Amino acid sequence: MDGAAPGDAVHRGLAVGGVLGFLVPSLAGPAEAAIHPVLVLLLYATFLGIPFGRLGRAFGDRRFLVTVLAVNFALVPTVAWLVSRIVAHDQVLLVGVLFVLLTPCIDYVIVFTGLAGGDAGRLLAAAPLLMLAQMLVLPLQLWMFVGVEFARSVEFAPFVDAFVFIIALPLAAAALTQIAASRTVAGRRIEQVVMAAMVPLMVATLAVVVASQIAGVSSRLGSLLLTVPVYVLFTVVMVPIGTAAGRLARLDVPARRAIVFSGTTRNSLVILPLVLALPDAYALAPLVVVTQTLVELIVMVALVRLVPRLVPDTTSLREA
Known part of the structure; x- marks a missing residue:
């Protein structure tokens, strides 16, 4: 996937879904039925990009690994909680915002990191650990940030089903496909x-x-727009935090750039099936997550040019 592809895909998908959803409201039911099948295929393709065979390498690069985990699971939660105060008055918006901000990206972040001269290889090797860590930590974080009442309101059977059938199975299928690809031409x-x-x-x-959501939530578009400054502010805060964390860890320039992108880019498409499994009262939450995807990809294009200036390669400057 090239650098323009993620942003172009988001724009096309949102435009097609929005037009069809508004013009043909009866498509909402069939579109909702199609969400899980296309998500399974998308996540299968996404997980194919995770180098499961490099898991040992991820453990071996301890300084980078400790830094990327500390940024995403110690610093990000604090920032996410603070910026989410903007929508704290609306629990549906709050839940959607926290779901997406608390989970680090494992897919197209690697593309943007490479475009900015960051160490995409090390970030790619750390992807399996980032995926595992967020799945383990997210329930506890939501319980802490949203409260006991939210935890009690959630029916966990659909949640578990979504994780098993839409995340775990595509993940296992991707791992098996990688094994087959390393051994056979067909693979x-x-x-x-x-x-x-x-x-x-x-x-x-x-x-x-x-298309499945837009007709029913058009009256809440103002609420969705309220999440935009949350996502922009999150990025504005996380960029200098990621820059400082990489410097304090004494990482090289490509690794520091990778830390910046990992701290700012979120896992919207992977976390989407879990948000879709929430009770009906949270029907707006999936569009809260999709809104983050749109904002983020626009911001990522800007960061491809900005991050090399914030984290300059002084070695090449001295040689010049």
């Missing part, structure tokens, strides 16, 4: 075809999510 062809379908699958996923 490599399957991997190539699925990876090439990543952008169309992203378009389809966003389109069906928006």
